[in-house]
Amino acid sequence: MFGKISTASTTTNYPEKLDLKKEYVQTSLDSSDQDYYKKKLPPPISQDSVIPTIIAKNTKIDIVVSLDTLTKLLELHNNPSLEFDIPIVVRENEKGSKTLYMDQPLLQDQIETHEQNQIVYNMVFKSARVDWKSRHSLERNSTEIKDPEPTSHWNYKEDENIRYDLYTFGEQTILLRRQQDALLNGITSSNKQAYVSSVLDYSTDKKNIPIVEPLKSTFVRARYWLQSYVSGHGKVLEGKINVAKNELVAMRYLHMRDIMEKWSPAHESEYLRTLLLKLYKLVEPGHSYLLRKNKDVPLSIFQSTSEDKSNFDLYRAYPQQQEQQKEKEETTSLP
Numbered sequence: 001m002f003g004k005i006s007t008a009s010t011t012t013n014y015p016e017k018l019d020l021k022k023e024y025v026q027t028s029l030d031s032s033d034q035d036y037y038k039k040k041l042p043p044p045i046s047q048d049s050v051i052p053t054i055i056a057k058n059t060k061i062d063i064v065v066s067l068d069t070l071t072k073l074l075e076l077h078n079n080p081s082l083e084f085d086i087p088i089v090v091r092e093n094e095k096g097s098k099t100l101y102m103d104q105p106l107l108q109d110q111i112e113t114h115e116q117n118q119i120v121y122n123m124v125f126k127s128a129r130v131d132w133k134s135r136h137s138l139e140r141n142s143t144e145i146k147d148p149e150p151t152s153h154w155n156y157k158e159d160e161n162i163r164y165d166l167y168t169f170g171e172q173t174i175l176l177r178r179q180q181d182a183l184l185n186g187i188t189s190s191n192k193q194a195y196v197s198s199v200l201d202y203s204t205d206k207k208n209i210p211i212v213e214p215l216k217s218t219f220v221r222a223r224y225w226l227q228s229y230v231s232g233h234g235k236v237l238e239g240k241i242n243v244a245k246n247e248l249v250a251m252r253y254l255h256m257r258d259i260m261e262k263w264s265p266a267h268e269s270e271y272l273r274t275l276l277l278k279l280y281k282l283v284e285p286g287h288s289y290l291l292r293k294n295k296d297v298p299l300s301i302f303q304s305t306s307e308d309k310s311n312f313d314l315y316r317a318y319p320q321q322q323e324q325q326k327e328k329e330e331t332t333s334l335p
Contacts, residue, residue: 002162002163003156003158003160005135005161006037006130006131007130007184008183009129009186010184010186010187011186012248015247015248016247018246024039024124024127025039026039027040034132038127040160042162044087045101049148051064051164058166058173061174062098062174063100063172063173064174066178067176070226071223072084073275074226077219077272080295081295083108083293084106084108084290086102086104086105087290088287088288088290089287090285090287090288092285117200121198121200129237138161161179162177162179169273170273172273180195180234181194181196181237195228195235196236196239198239198241200241215261222268229256236253238252238253279301282301287303288304
């Protein structure tokens with residue numbers, strides 16, 4: 001684990017007014033003078049300087065993916081209208097195998113109002129709960145990789161934590177990169193790791209807002225399950241926000257047993273395993289593009305056919321890639 005992690009409070013006085021006037025996205029390298037949490041995007045998977053070192057130390061790593069990307073693929077199982085664009089870089093290794101680097105999903109040209117609100121309030125709620133001044137490093141084993149030198153974009157020692165975990169998933173070995181949101185204050189559990197999420201309510205009548213609701217959405221369960229699982233059965237801190245009044249009206253933290261109540265992720269897990277396995281077999285070395293735009297076609301792969309596949313970077317080129325890309329593309333549909 002590199003970087004810092006903060007503690008988060010699980011209590012407050014309701015309703016809590018949320019401040020939408022602050023800046024919640026950080027663009028500068030230096031975060032030492034921040035007095036509250038701001039979201040800062042880590043480097044793309046394909047440009048992360050830590051990953052090649054991890055791959056060199058391991059016999060076989062088939063896919064490198066972030067938790068956000070894995071969650072987006074998981075959502076497709078329960079949301080047939082979902083659209084996304086995921087750049088992929090495939091590199092051949094010295095041992096004759098290949099590794100897929102799946103970058104973060106790109107922002108869509110058009111985003112629905114609810115999704116925009118969800119993105120904003122997730123950042124606002126996390127910033128309101130996290131005590132950024134309390135951030136600290138977690139101890140690591142001496143055998144782990146040392147902190148890389150800061151780049152123009154990311155400081156692996158001072159910025160928000162980044163973790164790298166290896167998993168065996170069916171036939172494949174996956175390197176998962178993720179950021180742990182916080183450590184929860186005021187709970188007795190030995191595992192205080194948590195992810196932070198907001199639930200939006202658009203009611204205008206405060207009296208009609210239930211304080212606690214069951215988990216109704218299958219995708220929300222699946223997302224919470226994945227977050228809890230990768231953090232060693234960690235917690236999910238969920239805040240209910242009244243959008244009309246811009247207030248936090250309820251909060252709870254969920255254990256794995258709450259998420260799994262009368263539900264099993266068997267279908268979602270098998271879906272992910274099959275999808276990643278087929279994707280790994282189909283994509284050739286070079287730059288590719290995993291696209292979901294047409295609900296009638298489950299997934300499409302656009303793959304570079306240029307003889308020199310090293311000079312074109314879909315991640316850097318987006319959204320101007322259609323003007324800059326002069327290479328032919330071939331499309332393959334995943335069943």
